Amino acid sequence: SKFPPGYLEEDKSYQVVAVAISFIVINTLATGFRAWARRIQNGKLMASDYLMPISLVFNIGICICLLLGAKWGVGRHVVAVPMEDLIHFTYLVYYGMAAIYIMAVTFSKLAIIDLYLHLFIDTPSRYISYMMGFIIIGSAISNFVTVMAQCRPFASAVLYNPKADGYCHNIHAHFTWASLPNIVTDFVMMILPIPLVLKLHQPWQVKLGIWMTFLVGSVGIITAIIRLIQFYTYGWDKENADPTWVSNIIFTWTCVEPGVYHLAACSVTLRPLIAWIVFESPVSSILSRSRLLSGKS
Numbered sequence: 001s002k003f004p005p006g007y008l009e010e011d012k013s014y015q016v017v018a019v020a021i022s023f024i025v026i027n028t029l030a031t032g033f034r035a036w037a038r039r040i041q042n043g044k045l046m047a048s049d050y051l052m053p054i055s056l057v058f059n060i061g062i063c064i065c066l067l068l069g070a071k072w073g074v075g076r077h078v079v080a081v082p083m084e085d086l087i088h089f090t091y092l093v094y095y096g097m098a099a100i101y102i103m104a105v106t107f108s109k110l111a112i113i114d115l116y117l118h119l120f121i122d123t124p125s126r127y128i129s130y131m132m133g134f135i136i137i138g139s140a141i142s143n144f145v146t147v148m149a150q151c152r153p154f155a156s157a158v159l160y161n162p163k164a165d166g167y168c169h170n171i172h173a174h175f176t177w178a179s180l181p182n183i184v185t186d187f188v189m190m191i192l193p194i195p196l197v198l199k200l201h202q203p204w205q206v207k208l209g210i211w212m213t214f215l216v217g218s219v220g221i222i223t224a225i226i227r228l229i230q231f232y233t234y235g236w237d238k239e240n241a242d243p244t245w246v247s248n249i250i251f252t253w254t255c256v257e258p259g260v261y262h263l264a265a266c267s268v269t270l271r272p273l274i275a276w277i278v279f280e281s282p283v284s285s286i287l288s289r290s291r292l293l294s295g296k297s
Contacts, residue, residue, distance in 0.1 A: 013075030020066035030266040037273035048111035055107035073244035104258035106140040139181040176231040186221035220261040227253040
């Protein structure tokens with residue numbers, strides 16, 4: 001055999017399965033906690049209250065793509081994957097997962113923009129927020145159209161099917177640089193609240209805490225950069241690439257990035273829930289009694 005012993009049996013698919021299940025659970029819980037916090041706040045419904053459940057649906061869709069990928073060859077060497085599974089794998093990568101990824105990122109980022117528009121009252125900040133929203137929507141539309149039109153005919157995406165005939169544009173380049181608009185808008189969204197926070201008549205510790213809350217909303221910039229690096233490093237277009245094997249890493253970060261965006265969009269609204277738990281819930285009473293008892297002892 002031209003392959004070393006155990007090569008064809010190597011399987012890392014359990015890693016993407018673990019990531020998928022983890023993010024389904026975490027994002028579902030985060031969305032539930034966000035809804036709870038909004039109910040405690042008892043405010044008017046915001047656009048983000050509708051955007052976040054949609055974001056959750058697409059994030060779960062990404063996780064389902066990971067589970068399907070594990071079934072169709074992700075985490076195994078391409079020579080060990082049956083042709084039928086490779087055909088499913090390529091359709092999943094080039095169409096299903098790519099389209100769902102775009103939507104998952106878009107809705108959670110728009111939810112954060114909606115929060116900014118409710119907080120900012122100065123005209124420049126609102127204009128910049130609207131501009132970021134238009135860029136996010138425009139990027140989503142252009143990326144979605146590019147994904148749907150990337151191969152002509154449609155079956156040409158099945159790069160491992162010898163019967164496929166047609167043309168595809170540079171799919172890997174598009175997948176690699178699709179995160180770049182996310183990085184740019186994240187950077188702007190990270191620095192945009194700074195003037196507002198500096199104008200507050202509060203101690204610097206309070207100002208720092210408020211800005212850190214905004215900073216959490218832009219934490220997706222880290223995962224966007226990591227995803228870009230992973231695509232550039234482990235791309236399918238590399239010489240002697242093993243597409244299904246390296247897709248273990250690529251699938252993981254394509255799930256983590258929108259998942260982190262969703263968690264960030266949820267976390268910036270959790271302060272009412274945290275305050276209720278600390279000061280008003282039964283848990284706060286138990287903590288108070290324990291402090292009193294420890295003080296007496």
